[in-house]
Every structure is written in structure tokens, then in C-alpha cells.
Amino acid sequence: MSSGETTAAAPSVEAPPVDGAQPALALRGLAKRFGLKVAVAGIHLDVPAGSFYGLLGPNGAGKTTSLSMAVGLLRPDAGAAYVLGQDVWADPVAAKRLLGVLPDGVRMFDRLTGRELLAYTGLLRGMPADEVDARARDLLDVLGLVEAGQTLVVDYSAGMRKKIGLACALLHAPRVLVLDEPFEAVDPVSAALIRDILQRYVHSGGTVIFSSHVMQVVERLCSHVAILAEGQIKAVGTLADVRGGRDLEEVFVEVVGGRTATGKELSWL
Numbered sequence: 001m002s003s004g005e006t007t008a009a010a011p012s013v014e015a016p017p018v019d020g021a022q023p024a025l026a027l028r029g030l031a032k033r034f035g036l037k038v039a040v041a042g043i044h045l046d047v048p049a050g051s052f053y054g055l056l057g058p059n060g061a062g063k064t065t066s067l068s069m070a071v072g073l074l075r076p077d078a079g080a081a082y083v084l085g086q087d088v089w090a091d092p093v094a095a096k097r098l099l100g101v102l103p104d105g106v107r108m109f110d111r112l113t114g115r116e117l118l119a120y121t122g123l124l125r126g127m128p129a130d131e132v133d134a135r136a137r138d139l140l141d142v143l144g145l146v147e148a149g150q151t152l153v154v155d156y157s158a159g160m161r162k163k164i165g166l167a168c169a170l171l172h173a174p175r176v177l178v179l180d181e182p183f184e185a186v187d188p189v190s191a192a193l194i195r196d197i198l199q200r201y202v203h204s205g206g207t208v209i210f211s212s213h214v215m216q217v218v219e220r221l222c223s224h225v226a227i228l229a230e231g232q233i234k235a236v237g238t239l240a241d242v243r244g245g246r247d248l249e250e251v252f253v254e255v256v257g258g259r260t261a262t263g264k265e266l267s268w269l
């Protein structure tokens with residue numbers, strides 16, 4: 001494990017080097033506070049191109065806040081984010097062209113049907129209508145949403161919303177995918193399907209960074225892992241480095257500082 005290799009408050013906001021080895025996503029001193037609460041304390045992270053990168057952390061660690069700042073959805077108080085060298089906040093159009101994003105929560109136009117939402121997303125990205133149509137058909141088909149394509153997204157289950165959100169993120173064939181909790185609320189069959197799609201995407205040269213609480217998924221999929229707690233990166237590296245021959249869950253609990261219930265706390269229960 002390389003705990004401390006990349007920790008809090010990186011002072012530098014220098015752009016990553018412009019060469020063949022530049023990271024798919026580079027975070028430089030990204031920081032955010034809400035009132036007195038420091039949600040993200042100046043994180044520094046390089047996501048290598050072609051990696052399958054898992055961002056782990058307990059509830060409230062700052063995962064959603066970090067990813068939102070990294071993709072241009074939430075303005076940082078300090079620091080910078082680069083997608084394949086493009087500065088997300090200085091040149092958002094160039095960076096967003098390279099990015100597919102599955103945000104947390106329900107930020108989508110859910111009074112559209114699934115098919116309409118895909119059409120809207122594709123046209124907004126400047127794709128030709130026939131290409132949008134063909135890709136939307138493929139995505140709805142592979143994600144098992146053919147019938148749901150005619151249903152308003154507001155009537156979707158939580159898992160169906162994840163899947164249509166993923167379809168929107170994939171539609172323009174981005175180079176980098178940033179997914180906030182892609183497996184949350186998704187049934188095991190759909191989860192296996194999503195894993196297959198993402199693995200194929202990485203094998204064909206794409207980069208995935210996703211947040212998760214599910215250690216087994218991260219262990220199965222990821223080449224690299226970062227553990228975030230209290231707005232700071234506590235451990236980072238290849239999956240093998242971070243695990244150091246142990247279970248990822250064991251490492252996670254140790255790094256994050258978990259506590260166990262003695263049974264006395266809720267004696268009334």
C-alpha cells in the first residue's frame with residue numbers, strides 16, 4: 001500500500017506534462033468547502049490513460065464532490081482538473097468533448113422518455129441525428145431498456161435511471177468515463193452487463209474512473225485504486241500495491257479508521 005504517497009493539500013496546480021504518457025484525468029490541489037465543512041481538502045491524483053480506476057471512501061468522504069469538480073459540474077474553491085491535458089474549468093468544451101459522465105443523483109430531464117433523453121443528449125453534443133438514433137437503439141438494446149425507451153424517465157426505477165444515465169454517458173464514445181456509483185441500485189444481472197461493457201471499453205483504450213462502496217466490484221475490475229476519507233486521499237496506487245496481499249476491505253477499514261459496535265450502544269434495541 002502506498003498510503004501517504006499522495007495525500008492532502010497538494011500545493012501545485014501545474015498542468016500535467018503534455019506528452020504521450022499524460023494522465024486521462026489529473027487533479028491538482030482540488031479543494032471545496034461548504035460553510036465550515038471541508039468536503040475536499042486539496043487532492044492531487046493522476047488517473048493513467050487506459051486504467052480502470054476505483055475511487056473508494058466511506059459516506060461523506062468527498063467522492064461525489066471530488067468527481068463533480070473533476071468533470072466541471074461543481075466549481076472548486078481551489079485547484080484544477082485536466083482531462084487528457086485539457087483544463088476542465090479553463091476550457092470546458094474541449095474537456096467535456098472527451099468526457100462521459102454519470103453524475104450522482106437525478107440530474108436528468110426526466111419528463112422525456114429514455115429514447116428522447118438519448119436523442120436530446122446526442123444532439124446537444126452536436127452528433128448527426130441518424131448516428132444518435134442508431135447508437136441509442138444499440139444502447140437501449142444492450143442495456144435491456146428497449147421497452148423502457150418509450151417510458152418517461154421519471155417513471156424509471158433507480159436501477160433503470162442508472163442505466164439510462166450510463167447510456168447518455170456512452171453515447172458520444174468518450175475517451176474517459178467518470179461514473180459516480182454506477183452499480184448502486186442495479187440488479188446483479190444488470191451489474192454484470194455494465195461490468196462487461198466497461199471492461200470492453202477499457203480494453204479498447206478507454207479510461208474509467210468510478211466511485212463505489214463495494215469492495216468486491218473494485219477488486220474484480222480495477223487496475224488502480226484511491227481511498228478517500230475526510231476529503232483527503234489516504235492511499236493510492238495500483239490495486240496490488242494498495243492491497244499489499246490483503247483483502248481490500250481489510251485495508252479500507254484500516255485506512256479509513258472504522259469502528260465496530262460493541263453491542264452496548266443500542267442496548268434498548
Ligand SMILES: Nc1ncnc2c1ncn2[C@@H]1O[C@H](COP(=O)(O)OP(=O)(O)OP(=O)(O)O)[C@@H](O)[C@H]1O
Nearest residue numbers: 034037038039057058059060061062063064065066
Ligand atoms: N451541497 C452541499 N452543501 C453542504 N454540504 C455538502 C454539500 N455537498 C456535500 N456536502 C458535504 O461534503 C462532504 C462530502 O460529501 P460527498 O457527497 O462528496 O461525499 P461522498 O464521499 O460522495 O459520500 P457518499 O458515499 O455518502 O455518497 C459531506 O460531509 C457532505 O455533507
